[in-house]
Amino acid sequence: MKKRVSLKDIAQEAGVSTALVSYVLTNKEEKARVGREMANKIRKIARKLNYQPNYLARSLKSGRTDTIGLIVADISNPFFGQIARIVEDEAKRHNITVIFGSSDENAEKSADLINVLLNRQVDGLIVIPSEGSEQQILQLSERHFPFVLMDRPFPSIAASSISINNFGASYNAVEHLLRTGRKRIGMIAYQTSLHHIAERRRGFEVALANAGLKTEKRLKLARYSHLREDIRKAIDQLTGGKHPADALFFATNSLAIEGLRYISELGIRVPEQLAVVSFDESEAFDLFHAPVTFIRQPIREMGKAAVQLLLSQIADSERPPEDIRIDAELVVRRSSAAN
Amino acid sequence: MKKRVSLKDIAQEAGVSTALVSYVLTNKEEKARVGREMANKIRKIARKLNYQPNYLARSLKSGRTDTIGLIVADISNPFFGQIARIVEDEAKRHNITVIFGSSDENAEKSADLINVLLNRQVDGLIVIPSEGSEQQILQLSERHFPFVLMDRPFPSIAASSISINNFGASYNAVEHLLRTGRKRIGMIAYQTSLHHIAERRRGFEVALANAGLKTEKRLKLARYSHLREDIRKAIDQLTGGKHPADALFFATNSLAIEGLRYISELGIRVPEQLAVVSFDESEAFDLFHAPVTFIRQPIREMGKAAVQLLLSQIADSERPPEDIRIDAELVVRRSSAAN
Structure with a gap:
């Protein structure tokens, strides 16, 4: 078998120290005092000898790669973009680099990404899981691979997770609408088996039931794959008929933005004709x-808690899972002002 | 030296085929018909023997990892989130997985990420570079590592890049405002050395000069690190005084959103008192x-062109760099209607 090309081989051919070669090949040449010409010569030799960096060996030495993976459900949703940024900022404080992927709400893509990131030897994963990815998460758990679920817990899997109290947040939002005098409150949520959305729906239903109001026909579901069309239909149904809704509650920011576009088109006045409340944040909410x-x-x-929890798990793989539930805050603005 | 533990060793101890072990350890157990109990047994043996997947060997065999890296300038900006999603969709069509990182407009972070992704053996990189990262890009180029710059070209570096005609787009936008009767047009841009922003500023200045109008004091710069404060100051200056601006042109979506927040607060009527035009897209623009x-x-x-160009480069590393410039479209809406 052909001997593996080492840094020493390159150093000998270039007539420099092994340390210098290492600096150049790990792109840290500013740390060594090496001119661009020499750096290029070293790289040229490395290419000629077909040098392959032994990253695996490097990471085995320390046992860590100081890299974590983040899988979000859909990177084109600014909510997840914000989370990615916060996770990165927090990881950076611990000198950890984050590489991420987006499952685009697709379980198959999620499996690909988990594989790719594990093969890339990340020390751990933070996952905002997509629908249907329970098996993949279960496997991570059975392999004792360090990971933390964020935003969307799987109650059937014993895993560390960080999420808000979705039931409570939803209940509070509906109570707020009731207090402002609304009586015909509609909700638009995703059609999904994901637990966090089920909890948001349950909060809506229980709050209405406790107020002695019926929920049938007030809860509409939209498909992720047919967002625009399903939301328009839902709003037509909820705001039409003899008893049109006087308030709409959106289960996510993406549902709300699509809904608000249509509400603007229809010329419905908010909050006079229709109060609006939504989960999540959005720049668009400020400019409506x-x-x-x-x-x-x-x-x-x-985001901070997710990184810290993951780092504790990486440090101690036998650490029992921890389930962190944080209360969310209702930020009341003009769209739900009392008439 | 201790012999490396192979899949065969694990297969023998578990009493199953090597193929089955391979399926389980690459998380493709649904492809083999293997029960959870057996899968767990195999994983347990792998852990006991301290099996380390030889990812490097696997990728050397094919010469490819079928993974590309994407580095965006700031993942919390929905514009880059959208780009990330499109790059992923396009890569997926070619059975390529994308892992990405965000430099957060920070050159040091960008260097970290390039290193981490190269060490992870991606086949190539798509980079939306941050200010000050020219040296890193130059190194990629000198190493003949396949990469494509997106959105922000570096004219001093011979590299493949895909961007819009920033000068032309800016020129057109200003001409449009002039045609609607505006004469005192202000622009707010980033204070940066990045070429694409310089081109947007130049388009503004040349369009005004060609119309015989002065640009001094009409172009204001905001610092990325002091966005809110600098934009408020710029808007106060542009809309105050004896000759208040009758139109504002924002060089990016993030500048526009912060600006529109303040314009709403001030109660300035758009487009009657002030016309508004911005670069980039945003959900918030629809709901204003x-x-x-x-x-x-x-x-x-x-995004499509970036992936295709990168794949051609990966296939042929001697391919000369290609510079793709695409025209952008001005979407005229109410914020710049003639009075």
């Missing part, structure tokens, strides 16, 4: 003619 | 009381 009342998820706190 | 006229970057086309 009636700034939108929203449930603020403490994403900074969640 | 006067939907905002914007320069639509063809990000779907750009």
